[in-house]
């Protein structure tokens with residue numbers, strides 16, 4: 001039987017190519033610029049498996065990829081999968097959970113620290129040569145240790161954040177989640193709070209919910225009014241889980257103290273977005289899982305997923 005054909009919309013590391021070459025016929029988009037949608041449809045002709053990181057998999061794409069049987073995303077989030085369309089076309093969808101949990105949790109802690117201690121702002125000040133004797137009070141931040149952290153969305157990454165906050169920074173950690181996790185509460189000494197209570201009482205609020213129809217603009221104007229003026233808001237989930245206009249307003253009016261953001265409603269963020277002019281916002285270009293080790297591990301998991309989905313060799317993480 002001939003090997004299934006797999007197309008990757010970006011170059012893959014050599015050892016992952018070598019693994020795939022043992023099981024499938026691999027083609028890749030290797031140009032520096034992103035493949036356009038119409039070009040992608042051409043590339044998908046005759047292809048059985050598609051590896052991507054964020055391409056929208058919808059009815060239009062599936063109609064343009066008649067042989068497609070599986071899509072493997074090199075990400076844990078799969079909000080770019082239209083699950084109804086995929087079900088209708090009997091497409092297997094896979095993703096890469098577990099391997100990125102610690103790396104994303106590290107980034108969330110970095111955002112908390114960078115925002116509270118104003119690291120990017122003070123780095124720029126030092127480098128500008130404008131650091132003057134006697135202006136120390138202007139450089140003050142706020143403490144992270146022993147503060148109250150509220151995590152919204154207690155999945156695998158939420159748990160890793162809670163551990164770091166609890167054991168590394170002696171924080172008092174509470175969480176809100178669709179399903180209560182009593183075992184984890186006991187094991188880590190976390191408290192479950194209703195959302196409004198968590199928003200009112202936390203010094204740091206970390207949003208970690210996946211993007212679904214229910215979580216679009218989960219945090220909006222009403223939620224920001226509940227937060228303390230001294231609170232710091234962190235979003236490392238998906239930009240659309242927050243009403244960005246309402247967040248900008250909350251940051252401008254002092255409804256909250258600061259925000260640390262890895263994700264935005266539009267990515268890449270538009271250069272005129274007012275968030276980029278705010279000193280009390282730390283902005284990152286969606287790099288939650290972006291370390292060499294973790295991205296390679298995710299790509300390998302995605303490669304194993306597509307092989308398993310197409311050939312039955314091994315097992316895959318289906319969405």
Ligand SMILES: O=CC(=O)O
Pocket residue numbers: 074075076077078100288289
């Ligand atoms: O945002 C990153 C991911 O979903 O893996």
